[in-house]
Amino acid sequence: MITWGSPIWLYLWLAGMAGGAFFAAFLVDRLMGGTQKALLRIATYVGVPFAIIGLILLIADLGMPIRFWRLLAEFDVVSAMSMGTWILFVWVAAAVIMIILWNIDRFIPGSISIDRARPAVDLITGALSWIAFVFAALLITYTGVLLASSNQPLWAATILVPSLFVASAISTGLAVVIITALVGRSQAISRRMIARLSEADAIVIIIEMVILIGFAIWLGVSAMGGATEGLKLLTIGTLAPAFWVGVVLLALLIPLGLELSNWGKEIKGRAVWLAVAVPSVCVLLGGLILRAIIVAGGQM
Amino acid sequence: MTEKAALVDITKCMGCRACQVACKAWNDNSGETDTRNTGSYENPPHLSASTWTRIEFYEIGRNGGVQWYFRKHQCMHCTNASCEAVCPTGAISHMGEFVVIDQNICIGCGYCALACPFDAVHRDPPRGTARKCWFCLDRVSNDYEPACVKTCPPGAIEFGERDELLTAAHARVDSLRNNGHPNARLYGENELGGLHWLYIIDGPPSEFGLPESPQLATNALVGQWVGGLITAGVLAAIPFWLLFRRKRELEESSRAGGEQ
Numbered sequence: 001m002i003t004w005g006s007p008i009w010l011y012l013w014l015a016g017m018a019g020g021a022f023f024a025a026f027l028v029d030r031l032m033g034g035t036q037k038a039l040l041r042i043a044t045y046v047g048v049p050f051a052i053i054g055l056i057l058l059i060a061d062l063g064m065p066i067r068f069w070r071l072l073a074e075f076d077v078v079s080a081m082s083m084g085t086w087i088l089f090v091w092v093a094a095a096v097i098m099i100i101l102w103n104i105d106r107f108i109p110g111s112i113s114i115d116r117a118r119p120a121v122d123l124i125t126g127a128l129s130w131i132a133f134v135f136a137a138l139l140i141t142y143t144g145v146l147l148a149s150s151n152q153p154l155w156a157a158t159i160l161v162p163s164l165f166v167a168s169a170i171s172t173g174l175a176v177v178i179i180t181a182l183v184g185r186s187q188a189i190s191r192r193m194i195a196r197l198s199e200a201d202a203i204v205i206i207i208e209m210v211i212l213i214g215f216a217i218w219l220g221v222s223a224m225g226g227a228t229e230g231l232k233l234l235t236i237g238t239l240a241p242a243f244w245v246g247v248v249l250l251a252l253l254i255p256l257g258l259e260l261s262n263w264g265k266e267i268k269g270r271a272v273w274l275a276v277a278v279p280s281v282c283v284l285l286g287g288l289i290l291r292a293i294i295v296a297g298g299q300m
Numbered sequence: 301m302t303e304k305a306a307l308v309d310i311t312k313c314m315g316c317r318a319c320q321v322a323c324k325a326w327n328d329n330s331g332e333t334d335t336r337n338t339g340s341y342e343n344p345p346h347l348s349a350s351t352w353t354r355i356e357f358y359e360i361g362r363n364g365g366v367q368w369y370f371r372k373h374q375c376m377h378c379t380n381a382s383c384e385a386v387c388p389t390g391a392i393s394h395m396g397e398f399v400v401i402d403q404n405i406c407i408g409c410g411y412c413a414l415a416c417p418f419d420a421v422h423r424d425p426p427r428g429t430a431r432k433c434w435f436c437l438d439r440v441s442n443d444y445e446p447a448c449v450k451t452c453p454p455g456a457i458e459f460g461e462r463d464e465l466l467t468a469a470h471a472r473v474d475s476l477r478n479n480g481h482p483n484a485r486l487y488g489e490n491e492l493g494g495l496h497w498l499y500i501i502d503g504p505p506s507e508f509g510l511p512e513s514p515q516l517a518t519n520a521l522v523g524q525w526v527g528g529l530i531t532a533g534v535l536a537a538i539p540f541w542l543l544f545r546r547k548r549e550l551e552e553s554s555r556a557g558g559e560q
Contacts (some may be wrong), residue, residue, distance in 0.1 A: 001346065001425055003410040027536055031545040063408015063428030070389040070407050078518050081411050082388035141528030151382060151417040151517050159520050162528030170535050196368045196543055203539035211531070225511055299414070 007061035009295040012143045013172070013288045014054035015088060016165060018047035019139035020173025022095070026133040029196070038188030040129065041102065042180050043173070048095045050176075051088060080149040084142040091135040094128045101125045140169035152298035153226030154233070158218040158283050160211055161294065167208035168251070172287035174201045175280035182277055195267050198276045201283065202259035209252050233300060239293045247293065251286020255279030303397050304440065305462035305496040306449060307469055308372050310508065311484070312456035315355050315370035317343075319448035319457065323353045323374075326436060331414035347373060349424030352433040353448055360507050371499070371508045372457065374446070375399065375420040375433040379493030382517035383412035383421050391430075397462075397549075398435040406430055413427050415517035417492075418510075429493060435496070465498060472500055492516060 025043035029036040059068045072089065076082040100107070101121050108114055114121065144162030147155040155161055178197050181189045219231040234243045255278075262275040323329070332344040332351060342357050353374035360367045381399045384392045391405035392412055401412075402419075406429040412421045413430060421432045444450070445459040458465060467503035469486045476484035483503045488495035491514050501508050 001348075003413045022306070023532065023536075024540070027540040028544050031540060032548055061409075063423055063425065063430075066405065067389075067405075067407040070391075070405060074388060074390050076388060076390070078521065079386050079388045079411075080521070081386065081409060085388065106463060137532045141525060141532060143530055145521070148317045149518050149521050150411075150414045151387060151515065152414055156515075156517065156520070159523045159527045162524050163531040166531040167535060170532075200539040200543050203543070204535055207531075207535060207538065224515075225506065289351070297424050 002296065004299065005296055006292070007057040009288075009291040011054040011057045011061075012146070012165070012295065013291045014050040014057070016140050016143045016169030016287070016291070017172045018050040018054070019091065019136040019143075020169035020171070021047050021177050022091075022132060022136040023140060024170055024174050024197075024200070025177055026129060026136070028193075028200075033047070036189075036193065038186055038283065039177060039181075042184070042186065042189075043177050044085050044095050044098055044132075046176055046180050047173075048092060048099065051092050051095075054106070055088060056094075080142060080145045084139075084146055085133055087138045087142050091132055091139050094135065096193075097130065098125055098128050101128075140173075143169065147294065147298060148208070150298070153222075153224050154219070154230035154257050154294065154298040156193055157222040157224040158215055158229035160215040160218060163211050164208070164215055164294075165291075167204060167211055168287045168290055171201055171204045171208060171251070174204065175283040175287075176200075178276055178280045179284070182272065191267055191272065194272070194276055195262070195265070198259050198279065199263055201279070202256055202263065205252055205256045205283075206260070209256075212247075212252070215278050230297060233297050234293065238300075239297050242293050246289030247286055248273040249286075250282045251290055255282045255286075258282075303462040303496075304460065305465050305498055306435075306446065307396070307458045307460075307465040307498045307500070308369055309456050309458075309460060309472060309500045310369050310501055311481070311500060312454050313355070313370040313453050314456070315341075315357065315368075316453060317355050318451045318453060320351070321356050322447040322451035323433070324351070326496075327352065327434075333483065347420060347422060348429070349422040349431040350532075352431070356509055358508055360503060367502070369502065369508065371420075371510075373420070373503075373509070374377065374448075374497065375416075375435075376418050376488065376492075377433075377435055377496035378491075378514075379495070380516045381492070382415040382417060385516060385518045386411045386415040386472070395437060398437055398440070400434045400437060401430055401432065403427075403429050403431075417514035417517075462494075462496065462498075469498055469500055476500070 017071055021043035025039040029040045059065045062068060071085040074082055101124060104114060104121060106282050141162050148161040148203030176198055178194055216231060219227045244284050258279040267275045329350040335344060338345050340357055344351050344354060347354055353372060356371045356373050358369045360369060377399050384399060388409060389405055389407055391402045408423055408428045408430060410423045413423055419432050424431050439446060449457045449459040466489060473484050473486050481502050485501060487501050487505055487510055488498040505512050
């Protein structure tokens with residue numbers, strides 16, 4: 001009996017992408033000495049609507065959507081769903097305030113100058129970006145903990161579902177930033193930076209593959225009843241085509257191959273689409289299929 | 301109030317399913333619309349938000365023949381209840397030893413259904429909330445036995461003080477073991493801190509659709525959070541620090557070297 005259907009795996013994919021994009025963009029900006037604010041802005045502008053759409057899907061999936069407010073009336077550290085609601089709420093709130101502060105000039109009449117307040121605004125934005133970074137890390141972890149903290153063998157027989165979803169969230173987050181930068185023809189983000197983001201994604205994918213292999217082995221040897229059946233369902237059962245084509249090829253091997261083949265090269269002109277955009281689209285679709293088969297497979 | 305429980309003796313159950321009917325009648329639960337034959341006399345095919353108890357049929361090979369057993373399935377009213385632990389709104393709680401869902405607070409997220417190790421909680425799409433056996437709390441709190449216990453013709457279900465039931469169950473298990481049922485055992489005494497539905501079974505739990513060692517859904521919660529966050533930390537260090545910080549430092553030092 002399927003309890004959590006398509007709204008939930010779409011929600012987990014969108015929330016993961018939102019958190020993963022912010023996590024990656026914040027790190028790049030900070031590690032590059034604060035020179036990549038454009039990346040952080042792309043991740044925030046894309047992440048907030050993704051998170052809000054995900055939240056709408058989550059509410060729509062409730063049996064009693066009108067009682068959604070009760071999730072915020074309770075704070076229960078043991079319930080992953082309660083914690084996740086609060087994490088999502090804090091992350092969205094921080095990101096929305098950051099967007100407002102970045103655009104504060106537009107909200108204030110032209111006759112009023114905020115130049116004197118600018119240092120304070122920048123300080124608040126910087127503090128909020130740190131808060132949003134911590135909550136982005138919690139958000140991408142929560143999407144996996146939500147499933148793992150259950151009694152469905154595919155989700156609960158190992159503790160690797162959160163790790164798998166974290167790696168996938170960062171990979172899909174990088175992909176969505178890359179695609180948005182390319183499609184938006186952002187001048188503030190150089191081709192060199194996009195190529196480097198693609199290289200970072202290749203390493204994330206390699207780590208994701210290691211986690212996926214560990215997850216499969218752990219399922220295979222787990223003593224929990226139904227764990228090996230879950231592994232068979234993914235690898236040789238009804239979900240096998242989606243697993244091998246959608247996850248192994250689309251999310252992992254194809255983008256990894258394309259990204260490694262362009263490693264360190266200068267990407268010029270239209271070549272960027274094959275070298276960077278195609279693997280990113282593969283990662284996005286593969287990330288969606290990964291969540292769909294894990295969520296559905298856990299209930300079969 | 302002392303701790304109450306129910307004891308099911310699988311070796312006495314004859315599969316009449318009167319308990320199912322009594323449960324539906326007392327709790328005013330509707331019949332199932334999905335009554336297709338799935339190759340078994342079991343009916344309805346599974347527990348649901350409006351079928352809180354049902355008899356499962358098991359054919360087990362023993363001594364060259366087949367032994368037919370029936371096991372009553374419903375919420376076990378665990379002491380350490382996974383449904384209660386994961387519920388994000390506090391709608392599920394213990395009332396004494398029994399686990400109940402407050403229908404006025406439940407938001408119908410379905411998390412309890414996925415956390416239950418016994419598949420005993422289900423979402424009810426028409427009502428929008430999760431529902432399950434509530435141990436006929438309205439009867440029990442007025443010193444009546446649950447509807448299913450009251451109706452059981454062969455007396456396969458007993459209701460009473462948990463301690464007394466455990467003593468009786470151990471004696472019955474010993475008796476069975478000495479009379480041609482060497483694998484008889486008691487299930488539910490210690491599982492999940494102690495269940496409030498106890499079973500005398502004639503073989504390993506897995507033969508009767510019961511998990512050998514059921515786990516609280518939140519048992520590994522800390523490990524799951526820590527594992528996920530460590531992965532995030534590793535991913536922050538390896539691709540991002542190496543590719544962005546380290547390269548930047550190398551580029552800056554080579555530029556400085558070139559200028560000299």
